[in-house]
């Protein structure tokens with residue numbers, strides 16, 4: 001059955017989820033979709049939280065990690081540490097491009113800076129993500145976006161159809177703030193990404209054009225593509241986050 005056409009009462013579910021704990025939303029998703037539920041993780045700043053919640057509800061959930069070829073070495077260390085700690089079922093989808101050859105081909109002279117972030121994300125991040133979703137063909141997808149991370153995320157619903165990936169996108173953490181995140185991480189003794197304590201509150205690829213430390217009072221996402229008019233890399237764009245309704 002077409003996952004997007006699945007008969008779910010989204011207005012009622014979204015109204016209910018507004019006052020639900022994220023753990024309950026994750027448990028509902030695991031019961032509703034079972035092995036057809038996947039999650040994505042960047043293994044970034046606070047990624048351990050949703051990985052912990054998801055594996056509590058569905059221990060063997062497939063975790064999609066996108067390897068752009070430009071991740072921080074610390075991200076790989078963090079992924080390995082979490083994989084061991086939570087016994088994660090990680091599916092790494094890699095860019096098809098050689099990282100150095102792609103820079104040369106794209107006319108990017110400085111490996112520490114991207115002149116054209118949209119072209120680089122399209123080739124090295126969005127393509128492997130679309131391939132992953134096509135291969136794994138989930139009915140639903142858990143992701144860790146939060147409303148207070150960026151203006152683009154303020155009106156995201158908890159569950160919405162993604163025509164782009166032919167599944168439902170579920171965002172259990174939407175209403176959580178740093179305080180609740182911290183409380184959960186502390187209670188379960190979960191590790192932050194090694195760069196978190198250096199001011200990196202949202203962590204993607206290593207060029208300075210793509211990830212930089214955040215100053216006090218800034219949105220957590222403001223350290224991403226800070227010189228460009230870009231807040232989303234594109235993999236999270238679903239109906240509510242993209243006016244083009246990808």
Ligand code: SF4
Pocket residue numbers: 068070114116117118120121122124125204205206207209210233
């Ligand atoms: S975040 Fe930066 S380095 Fe990573 S794929 Fe996008 S433009 Fe390329």
